[in-house]
Amino acid sequence: xxxxxxxLTVEQQRVWRExxxxxxxxPARLNRQLEEDSGLSLADVxxxxxxxxxxxxxxxxxxxxxxxxxxxxxxxxxVARMERAGLVRREVCEDDGRGSYVAVTDAGRxxxxxxxPAHLALVRDLVVDALSDDDLGRLGVLVGxxxxxxxxxx
Amino acid sequence: xxxxxxxLTVEQQRVWRExxxxxxxxPARLNRQLEEDSGLSLADVxxxxxxxxxxxxxxxxxxxxxxxxxxxxxxxxxVARMERAGLVRREVCEDDGRGSYVAVTDAGRxxxxxxxPAHLALVRDLVVDALSDDDLGRLGVLVGxxxxxxxxxx
DNA sequence: GTATCATACGTGACGTATCACGTATAATGT
DNA sequence: ACATTATACGTGATACGTCACGTATGATAC
Numbered sequence: 001x002x003x004x005x006x007x008l009t010v011e012q013q014r015v016w017r018e019x020x021x022x023x024x025x026x027p028a029r030l031n032r033q034l035e036e037d038s039g040l041s042l043a044d045v046x047x048x049x050x051x052x053x054x055x056x057x058x059x060x061x062x063x064x065x066x067x068x069x070x071x072x073x074x075x076x077x078x079v080a081r082m083e084r085a086g087l088v089r090r091e092v093c094e095d096d097g098r099g100s101y102v103a104v105t106d107a108g109r110x111x112x113x114x115x116x117p118a119h120l121a122l123v124r125d126l127v128v129d130a131l132s133d134d135d136l137g138r139l140g141v142l143v144g145x146x147x148x149x150x151x152x153x154x
Numbered sequence: 155x156x157x158x159x160x161x162l163t164v165e166q167q168r169v170w171r172e173x174x175x176x177x178x179x180x181p182a183r184l185n186r187q188l189e190e191d192s193g194l195s196l197a198d199v200x201x202x203x204x205x206x207x208x209x210x211x212x213x214x215x216x217x218x219x220x221x222x223x224x225x226x227x228x229x230x231x232x233v234a235r236m237e238r239a240g241l242v243r244r245e246v247c248e249d250d251g252r253g254s255y256v257a258v259t260d261a262g263r264x265x266x267x268x269x270x271p272a273h274l275a276l277v278r279d280l281v282v283d284a285l286s287d288d289d290l291g292r293l294g295v296l297v298g299x300x301x302x303x304x305x306x307x308x
Numbered sequence: 309g310t311a312t313c314a315t316a317c318g319t320g321a322c323g324t325a326t327c328a329c330g331t332a333t334a335a336t337g338t
Numbered sequence: 339a340c341a342t343t344a345t346a347c348g349t350g351a352t353a354c355g356t357c358a359c360g361t362a363t364g365a366t367a368c
Contacts, residue, residue, distance in 0.1 A: 008274065012282050015294035019281065020200070021223040022297050023177040028356070029304050031323095035357095043324075046174070062346060069175040074325055076348055081323080098333045098346040120162065122307070127173065128166050130303045135296055140169035142285060142293045143176050149284045150183050153276070182326070185353095189327095197354075216316060228355050230318055235353075252316040252363045 026126070033122050038115035043078050044087060045119060048112035051088065051104035058091060058103035075102075087111060180280070187276050192269035197232050198241060199273060202266035205242065205258035212245060212257035229256075241265060 008016060030042045040048075050068055051057050059067075065075040079102050082088045087108035091101040104112075128136060162170060184196045194202075204222055205211050213221075219229040233256050236242045241262035245255040258266075282290060 008277070008282065011294075012290065015290055015297070016277060016281060017223070018294055018297045018301060019176075019180070020196075021301060022173075023181055024355075025223070025301065025304050026173070027177050029307065031356080041323075042174075060346085061348090065347095069171075069179065071326060072347065073327075073349080077323095077325080080348080093346090096334075096346075100347075123162070123170060125307065126303045127170060127300055128162065130299045131296060135299075136166065136169055138292065139296045140165075140172055142289055142296070143169070143172045145284045145289075146281055147172060147175060147179065149280045150179050153183065153279060178325075185326080195353075214316085215318090219317095225356065226317065227319080227357080231353095231355075234318085247316090250316075250364075254317075 029126065030119070030122060034115060034119055037118045038111065040111060040115050044082060045112065045115060047075075047078060047082060047102070048087065048104060048108050049116075051102065052109060052112060057109075058101040060093065060099055061102060062099070064102060082108070183280065184273070184276060188269060188273055191272050192265065194265060194269050198236060199266065199269060201229070201232060201236060201256070202241065202258060202262050203270075205256065206263060206266060211263075212255040214247065214253055214255060216253070218256060236262070
C-alpha cells in the first residue's frame with residue numbers, strides 16, 4: 001500500500017487548481033498588456049531583458065536557453081520570430097563552428113526600453129505589491145521547492 | 155513620482171523569474187508523464203475530471219469553462235480535439251437552442267480512470283509532498299492573492 | 309409581431325512550447 | 339589520420355491558448 005496513489009484532499013485540490021490557473025492566467029495577462037502597449041510578447045521581453053543584461057549584448061543559444069529556463073528549441077523558434085521582427089540577430093561563433101550567438105539589435109534595445117516601464121509596473125501590481133516582503137520571499141521559497149522537485153523528476 | 159515604474163530588487167526579480175519558470179515547467183512535466191502513460195494531455199485530464207465530477211457527466215460549455223477558469227474558446231477548441239479522440243461528445247441543449255452540452259463518453263471515463271492514479275501520484279510528488287501542510291496552505295493563500303490581482307486588473 | 313440587444317458558442321488565424329529529428333562541427337580514442 | 343562519440347542548434351509537426359469574428363438563438367422593448 002506504500003505506493004498506492006491517493007486522491008487529493010479538498011484543500012490540496014484547491015491549491016493544485018489555483019496553481020494550474022496561475023500557469024495560464026498570469027502569462028496571458030502580461031501578454032495582453034504587452035501586446036497593447038508595445039507589440040511585444042512576454043517571451044520577447046524575457047529574451048531582450050536577458051540579452052541587455054550581458055556585457056556585449058549577445059549570448060550562445062544553448063547557454064542562454066539554460067539561463068532562461070527554456071527548452072533549446074523554444075529559444076530557437078523564438079529567436080527566429082524575433083529576428084524577423086528585427087529585435088535580435090544571429091551571429092556566427094568564431095571559436096565554435098557548431099553554434100551561434102543571439103545578439104540584441106538597436107531596435108531591440110529600443111523596444112525593450114520602451115516596453116519595460118509599463119510591463120514592470122504590471123508585474124509589481126500583480127505580484128510584488130500583492131504580497132508583503134515576507135510573503136513574497138516565502139512564495140519564492142515555496143515555488144523554489146516545487147521547481148526543485150520538477151528538476152529532480154526529469 | 156507616485157506612478158513612476160520602479161525596477162525590481164534582486165530578490166523581487168528572483169521570485170518573479172521563478173514564477174515565470176513554473177508556468178512552463180510544471181505543465182510541461184505533467185504533460186510529458188501523461189503523454190507517456192496514457193496519451194492524454196493535462197488539458198484533457200482537467201476536462202475529464204471536471205465532467206466526471208458532475209451528476210450526469212455533462213455540462214454547458216460557458217459555465218464549464220468558467221468553472222475550469224478557462225477562456226471559452228480554449229474549451230471549444232479542446233472539446234473539438236477531445237471529440238475527435240472520442241473522449242467527449244457534444245449534445246444539443248433542449249432548453250436553449252443557442253448552446254450545447256459537453257458530455258464525457260465511456261471511453262473518456264475509462265481513459266481518465268486509467269490515467270488518474272499515475273497523474274495524481276506525480277502531482278503529489280511535485281507539489282503536495284514538496285511542502286508541509288502549512289506551507290501548502292500558505293502557497294494557496296499567496297497564489298490566491300496574485301489571482302485576485304489578475305482578476306481585478308482585467 | 310418586429311426590431312434591437314444580449315447571450316451561447318464555434319471557428320480561423322496566429323503565436324507559442326514541446327518533442328523528434330537531422331545536420332554540422334568539435335572532441336576523443338585508437 | 340580516421341572513426342566514433344558528443345555537442346550545438348535549427349526546423350518541422352503538432353497540440354495548445356488567446357483574440358477577433360461571426361452565426362444562431364433568446365430576451366427585451368416598443
